[in-house]
Amino acid sequence: MAENFTSRAKDYSQWYNEIVEKAELAEHSEVRGCMVIKPYGFAIWEKIRDTLDKMFKDTGHSNAYFPLFIPKSYLNKEAAHVEGFAKECAVITHYRLKKSPDGNGLIVDPEAKLDEELIVRPTSETIIWNTYRKWIQSYRDLPLLINQWANVVRWEMRTRLFLRTSEFLWQEGHTAHATKEEAVEETEKMLGVYSDFAEKFMAMPVLRGTKTENERFAGAIDTYCIEALMQDGKALQAGTSHFLGQNFAKAFDVQFVTKENKSEFVWATSWGVSTRLIGALIMSHSDDKGLVLPPKLAPVQTVIIPIYKNEEQLEKISEKVQQIKKLLEKKGISVKYDDRTTHKPGWKFNEYEFKGVPVRIAIGPRDLENNTLEIARRDLLTKEITSQENIDTKIENLLTDIQSSLFNKAIKFRQENTHQTDSFVEFKELIENKGGFIYAHWDGTKETEEKIKEETKATIRCIPLNIVQENGHCIYSGKPSKQRVVFAKAY
Numbered sequence: 425m426a427e428n429f430t431s432r433a434k435d436y437s438q439w440y441n442e443i444v445e446k447a448e449l450a451e452h453s454e455v456r457g458c459m460v461i462k463p464y465g466f467a468i469w470e471k472i473r474d475t476l477d478k479m480f481k482d483t484g485h486s487n488a489y490f491p492l493f494i495p496k497s498y499l500n501k502e503a504a505h506v507e508g509f510a511k512e513c514a515v516i517t518h519y520r521l522k523k524s525p526d527g528n529g530l531i532v533d534p535e536a537k538l539d540e541e542l543i544v545r546p547t548s549e550t551i552i553w554n555t556y557r558k559w560i561q562s563y564r565d566l567p568l569l570i571n572q573w574a575n576v577v578r579w580e581m582r583t584r585l586f587l588r589t590s591e592f593l594w595q596e597g598h599t600a601h602a603t604k605e606e607a608v609e610e611t612e613k614m615l616g617v618y619s620d621f622a623e624k625f626m627a628m629p630v631l632r633g634t635k636t637e638n639e640r641f642a643g644a645i646d647t648y649c650i651e652a653l654m655q656d657g658k659a660l661q662a663g664t665s666h667f668l669g670q671n672f673a674k675a676f677d678v679q680f681v682t683k684e685n686k687s688e689f690v691w692a693t694s695w696g697v698s699t700r701l702i703g704a705l706i707m708s709h710s711d712d713k714g715l716v717l718p719p720k721l722a723p724v725q726t727v728i729i730p731i732y733k734n735e736e737q738l739e740k741i742s743e744k745v746q747q748i749k750k751l752l753e754k755k756g757i758s759v760k761y762d763d764r765t766t767h768k769p770g771w772k773f774n775e776y777e778f779k780g781v782p783v784r785i786a787i788g789p790r791d792l793e794n795n796t797l798e799i800a801r802r803d804l805l806t807k808e809i810t811s812q813e814n815i816d817t818k819i820e821n822l823l824t825d826i827q828s829s830l831f832n833k834a835i836k837f838r839q840e841n842t843h844q845t846d847s848f849v850e851f852k853e854l855i856e857n858k859g860g861f862i863y864a865h866w867d868g869t870k871e872t873e874e875k876i877k878e879e880t881k882a883t884i885r886c887i888p889l890n891i892v893q894e895n896g897h898c899i900y901s902g903k904p905s906k907q908r909v910v911f912a913k914a915y
Contacts, residue, residue: 565680893906
């Protein structure tokens with residue numbers, strides 16, 4: 425599978441595309457801008473989804489589902505929201521087809537025009553808040569903590585599998601609270617959930633921060649984000665959590681009666697991550713041999729491959745493998761035994777190496793005699809012969825080591841590619857020649873932010889949380905600044 429595989433150094437974009445294709449994660453569909461997520465890619469998404477779903481439920485959230493179609497008038501109710509999404513909306517104008525008068529195919533029935541156009545959801549704030557108006561009457565109904573797993577459509581002109589497609593899968597949390605303090609606490613809590621997931625399960629270190637006004641979610645008071653650094657030195661926004669204030673509550677007249685018998689508007693949040701996380705996984709850890717997956721999100725954590733010359737040897741090996749497989753599965757380790765007779769062991773080695781399976785075990789007749797196994801780890805591309813004794817504990821410990829090793833490697837990469845500058849000349853050189861995260865002073869104005877983006881293609885990825893304030897001067901305007909922000913080129 426790695427034959428004629430493009431290296432990262434030669435063409436990073438092509439390297440990424442080839443991993444997605446050759447590791448059988450996804451492919452382009454016949455519908456422009458949309459993708460088919462293949463079984464192996466969807467298995468990774470299921471691991472992401474199931475892990476996050478438990479984390480959401482552990483923090484008190486419940487799942488629900490809301491319509492795919494949103495009346496156009498709903499988007500009109502929140503000015504900033506409609507302005508932010510208007511250019512990305514897919515619009516439904518008719519509800520029926522009919523045979524063409526000339527008998528050749530189908531046409532849109534002109535008599536089936538909708539009284540009001542429907543928008544295929546780009547995000548669900550409007551239809552959810554229209555629903556919440558019926559659900560929320562009293563302080564006893566709060567907080568309302570709802571999450572939805574769904575698909576959304578944002579009509580993209582330039583698409584890239586997993587990173588930016590016209591339709592993608594995601595989760596979107598939407599919560600309602602009695603006070604501003606509770607809503608802000610929720611926003612920050614969910615950012616923490618995303619950060620923990622990224623670092624503990626994806627083995628991907630992230631920066632936590634808030635977005636500038638220019639980069640804020642349409643209709644939000646504040647947008648919190650996690651930002652990760654990819655191996656090509658570009659940043660990737662991996663998750664966002666938004667404090668919506670009372671904007672949507674006022675737009676949809678969602679009020680509640682307080683304990684003091686007063687009527688007040690509720691306070692809102694929304695937060696989400698998407699299948700973009702699979703793109704982040706690929707670009708954080710993979711190498712010139714193919715996909716590398718952290719064990720906690722790998723659909724198959726260990727693959728066992730028999731080495732044999734005849735059916736009798738295969739039968740004996742298979743008996744031993746079933747014993748090993750049961751031991752590993754009792755430890756909660758996902759195991760695949762590949763005893764296909766249609767492919768040679770060397771071909772299988774290459775296949776699972778390219779697909780990023782964390783651990784590979786090979787066992788042959790000599791191993792049966794010597795009570796040994798050959799164990800290969802994907803992250804370091806190393807292998808060793810070991811005793812079969814306590815193999816379940818050995819593999820369990822190895823998977824833990826691989827998980828932490830990937831995180832530590834990513835941390836080291838980020839440290840080596842994080843820079844600080846007080847000079848715009850040096851800033852431009854860093855952006856052009858090194859990339860990575862660049863900490864620099866900014867005067868806080870939209871104008872300066874846009875000028876820097878125009879001249880360098882770098883954007884402010886976040887205003888870091890919990891950073892020590894430091895008086896300085898904006899690298900572009902020279903005006904006073906009280907703290908550094910993080911710049912980078914980004915996906």
